[in-house]
Amino acid sequence: MVRSLGGAIQKLSPLDQTGLLPVFVVVDDDGVFWEIERIPEPSSRPLSGRKQQVLPCPEDIFFVLDANWGRSVLRRLEPLWALGLTVGVLQHDVIPWRFPETCSPEMPASFDRWMAECATYADFFACVSEATRVSLLEEFSHRHPWRRLERADTYVFRLGADFAEPSSDPSVSLKSVFYSGRPVYVVVGTLEPRKNHAVVLDAFEDLWVEGHDVGLCLIGARGWNVEDLISRIMHHRERGRRLWWFDKVPDGDLAYAYSHARAVILASLEEGFGLPLVEAQHFGAPVLASNISVFREIAGDRALFFEPRSKLQLMELIKRLKDAPEKSAFAEFQWPTWQESAIEFLNGLNKVASVKPVLRHRVRVTRRLLETGSRAADGEMSAPLGVSTRASAELRENLSLRMEGRRPSIATRVKAHPVVQKWLYQRRALWPLRWMWATLRQSNTRWRVLEAESRLAGLEARIHGLESHIPSSIELRQKSSLVQAEVEQVLERVRKVENKILGIDAAEIDIKQQNKIISNVQKDISDLKFQAKRIEDGLKEVRNIVIPAPQTPPFSVTLPVEDFLPRAERRIGVPAAELEPSARQQWTYAYFSEMWGPDYEKIRLAQYQAYLPFIPREMDSSCVALDLGCGAGEFVEFLTANGIPACGVDVNASEVQRARRRGRNVLQADILSFLENSNDCYRAISLIEVIEHLDVHVVSRLVQKAVERLAVGGVLLIETINLRHPMAFHGFFTDPTHVRPVPDDYLAFLFQWEGLGDIQRVFTNPAPLEAGTGRDITRLYYNYALVGKKI
Numbered sequence: 001m002v003r004s005l006g007g008a009i010q011k012l013s014p015l016d017q018t019g020l021l022p023v024f025v026v027v028d029d030d031g032v033f034w035e036i037e038r039i040p041e042p043s044s045r046p047l048s049g050r051k052q053q054v055l056p057c058p059e060d061i062f063f064v065l066d067a068n069w070g071r072s073v074l075r076r077l078e079p080l081w082a083l084g085l086t087v088g089v090l091q092h093d094v095i096p097w098r099f100p101e102t103c104s105p106e107m108p109a110s111f112d113r114w115m116a117e118c119a120t121y122a123d124f125f126a127c128v129s130e131a132t133r134v135s136l137l138e139e140f141s142h143r144h145p146w147r148r149l150e151r152a153d154t155y156v157f158r159l160g161a162d163f164a165e166p167s168s169d170p171s172v173s174l175k176s177v178f179y180s181g182r183p184v185y186v187v188v189g190t191l192e193p194r195k196n197h198a199v200v201l202d203a204f205e206d207l208w209v210e211g212h213d214v215g216l217c218l219i220g221a222r223g224w225n226v227e228d229l230i231s232r233i234m235h236h237r238e239r240g241r242r243l244w245w246f247d248k249v250p251d252g253d254l255a256y257a258y259s260h261a262r263a264v265i266l267a268s269l270e271e272g273f274g275l276p277l278v279e280a281q282h283f284g285a286p287v288l289a290s291n292i293s294v295f296r297e298i299a300g301d302r303a304l305f306f307e308p309r310s311k312l313q314l315m316e317l318i319k320r321l322k323d324a325p326e327k328s329a330f331a332e333f334q335w336p337t338w339q340e341s342a343i344e345f346l347n348g349l350n351k352v353a354s355v356k357p358v359l360r361h362r363v364r365v366t367r368r369l370l371e372t373g374s375r376a377a378d379g380e381m382s383a384p385l386g387v388s389t390r391a392s393a394e395l396r397e398n399l400s401l402r403m404e405g406r407r408p409s410i411a412t413r414v415k416a417h418p419v420v421q422k423w424l425y426q427r428r429a430l431w432p433l434r435w436m437w438a439t440l441r442q443s444n445t446r447w448r449v450l451e452a453e454s455r456l457a458g459l460e461a462r463i464h465g466l467e468s469h470i471p472s473s474i475e476l477r478q479k480s481s482l483v484q485a486e487v488e489q490v491l492e493r494v495r496k497v498e499n500k501i502l503g504i505d506a507a508e509i510d511i512k513q514q515n516k517i518i519s520n521v522q523k524d525i526s527d528l529k530f531q532a533k534r535i536e537d538g539l540k541e542v543r544n545i546v547i548p549a550p551q552t553p554p555f556s557v558t559l560p561v562e563d564f565l566p567r568a569e570r571r572i573g574v575p576a577a578e579l580e581p582s583a584r585q586q587w588t589y590a591y592f593s594e595m596w597g598p599d600y601e602k603i604r605l606a607q608y609q610a611y612l613p614f615i616p617r618e619m620d621s622s623c624v625a626l627d628l629g630c631g632a633g634e635f636v637e638f639l640t641a642n643g644i645p646a647c648g649v650d651v652n653a654s655e656v657q658r659a660r661r662r663g664r665n666v667l668q669a670d671i672l673s674f675l676e677n678s679n680d681c682y683r684a685i686s687l688i689e690v691i692e693h694l695d696v697h698v699v700s701r702l703v704q705k706a707v708e709r710l711a712v713g714g715v716l717l718i719e720t721i722n723l724r725h726p727m728a729f730h731g732f733f734t735d736p737t738h739v740r741p742v743p744d745d746y747l748a749f750l751f752q753w754e755g756l757g758d759i760q761r762v763f764t765n766p767a768p769l770e771a772g773t774g775r776d777i778t779r780l781y782y783n784y785a786l787v788g789k790k791i
Contacts, residue, residue: 158336
């Protein structure tokens with residue numbers, strides 16, 4: 001947004017249209033302002049392209065266009081602000097105040113410190129929506145009542161949008177989402193708690209249970225505090241069939257998704273603006289939006305609204321739109337471009353700055369600072385809210401004279417001269433060595449506090465891990481509880497120590513007081529280390545008691561047999577008794593492969609994730625990945641869902657039939673004959689749990705032909721059972737179609753014999769045993785894979 005708005009301002013020649021001459025600056029760590037030629041890209045250094053040093057004058061308007069939550073930029077303007085510099089801030093939202101539970105852990109505290117600084121030094125706010133303005137005024141009224149922010153101190157402008165044309169050739173994986181013919185609903189936005197994806201997924205799961213054939217496509221990068229949601233999506237039974245997630249989509253492909261969606265769903269709990277709502281209406285997609293004020297403001301009557309936490313209301317709206325036309329009547333929607341938004345922004349800035357609510361605000365701030373000193377009011381823990389000793393006398397004199405209508409003194413006017421201000425400004429960078437030494441001690445102490453907290457948190461986790469091994473003895477549970485209570489006390493003390501350190505940053509403290517705090521903190525850390533040693537000793541004592549001694553097993557044990565066949569019938573969907581007698585033999589292996597239950601599917605997905613980094617992506621889209629012996633096409637579907645075009649080959653007709661029924665690109669053929677008769681080149685060829693079904697001579701021939709069909713830079717991936725694991729032969733002979741196990745050393749030799757390079761062994765599916773593994777880590781894994789690249 002900052003780059004788009006800034007670029008539009010630079011193209012406008014605003015001096016002719018608004019009477020303002022914009023100069024884009026950045027602030028380095030020494031507080032020096034530098035003019036820059038362009039808004040830097042996210043990947044570039046912040047000060048790249050700087051032209052010259054800039055000293056703002058009291059007659060200027062200094063507007064903070066980007067978030068500077070942790071840099072205290074406004075405090076560096078204090079001398080100029082005291083002499084009349086007008087300061088403005090762009091306000092997107094106040095979500096960290098209103099919904100702190102939906103933010104990342106460090107965001108609410110950082111936002112609170114920044115807004116406390118804005119409350120002191122910001123003269124006006126530019127809001128991206130009327131809803132943001134109302135929320136800002138409400139929150140200020142009780143968080144910073146001394147400021148009394150008024151409506152005249154704010155203005156609203158609309159963010160612009162330059163829409164990309166829908167891609168004529170989108171990615172294969174995205175195109176396949178809309179080829180099924182079923183209505184597909186699209187959700188655009190980062191996966192984070194505030195976007196409310198979980199309620200949307202709940203609604204669609206209930207719709208699928210009721211028999212509604214609708215699709216859900218999620219488009220957005222992974223955010224914070226969504227580990228459970230990501231796991232739920234990745235392991236969902238409808239993933240790849242009626243549920244899709246794309247974390248990175250080009251603008252053209254996103255426009256394609258908007259154009260082909262039956263509707264766009266926006267279920268946010270709170271927003272400052274809502275660009276996906278604007279984009280959806282531009283491309284004519286119906287919108288189902290949560291009933292929040294900003295969406296009402298932007299969409300008006302051009303959207304259908306539901307309560308954001310009510311999945312039932314969302315389900316009713318989806319049912320209403322299920323059989324509706326693909327295009328809505330909202331295609332005539334108009335929205336300003338970034339150039340029009342820049343003009344609206346500059347006109348509002350010029351208007352609110354010309355009203356000069358500055359003096360009234362600064363008189364209130366000055367009186368408060370003079371009454372409360374350099375500390376914040378009682379109950380306000382945010383920083384920084386004071387003026388330095390060097391500037392407070394000047395500020396008091398200048399503002400009091402302005403209130404009485406008299407001119408400032410000669411000394412004050414000399415200090416306000418640009419040359420003098422520049423000299424004073426540069427002098428701030430030359431801090432005394434004592435302050436540098438105090439800063440180093442402070443940083444080192446904070447690091448030691450965090451180290452101690454991390455160590456104690458690890459001890460707490462170890463105690464929780466021991467709980468499952470503790471017998472029902474009252475004495476042992478009491479001993480463990482005492483150790484755990486001591487850990488919690490130490491952690492609470494660590495938090496208090498950390499607050500002492502943060503308190504140094506939260507106010508202007510003289511050097512003697514700062515050194516005293518640091519000395520107390522270092523003493524606290526020494527005490528914490530002593531307590532940590534006591535906790536470790538307590539853990540050792542508990543561990544020596546709770547670990548049971550080896551016991552002699554009973555003479556006999558009777559265990560039930562698992563329901564293998566009913567489990568396979570549920571997964572395939574057809575009871576075995578309903579199969580025709582002539583088809584039972586053909587479908588035997590298909591039912592056998594599905595007898596292991598959902599845990600086996602999770603293991604396979606975890607293995608696929610481990611192999612994904614080895615599959616090359618930077619190749620022509622016509623060069624696909626080939627999975628030989630693909631079965632029902634699970635790995636083919638996984639690669640396609642992750643943006644890698646793939647196809648599969650299998651000789652079993654029933655498995656190929658199952659794969660095609662699920663929409664997977666699978667051919668029926670003998671895998672060796674297919675390679676010998678193919679003229680295509682592949683970016684990757686995989687054989688997952690295949691070679692143990694073949695004779696060793698066929699395996700050698702298969703590796704040779706696979707290498708011939710690989711493109712340069714392509715990889716060959718072969719997975720099979722790890723013979724080093726003690727239970728390998730039990731798993732091997734469970735499948736009656738297995739012929740001979742293949743050791744990893746022999747397979748590595750075949751890879752080298754055929755000229756593959758960068759060969760690596762990947763061990764997956766950890767299945768450790770209590771004894772017999774020794775120190776050989778390879779004996780802990782049930783499967784292994786060899787990966788080699790064609791040079």
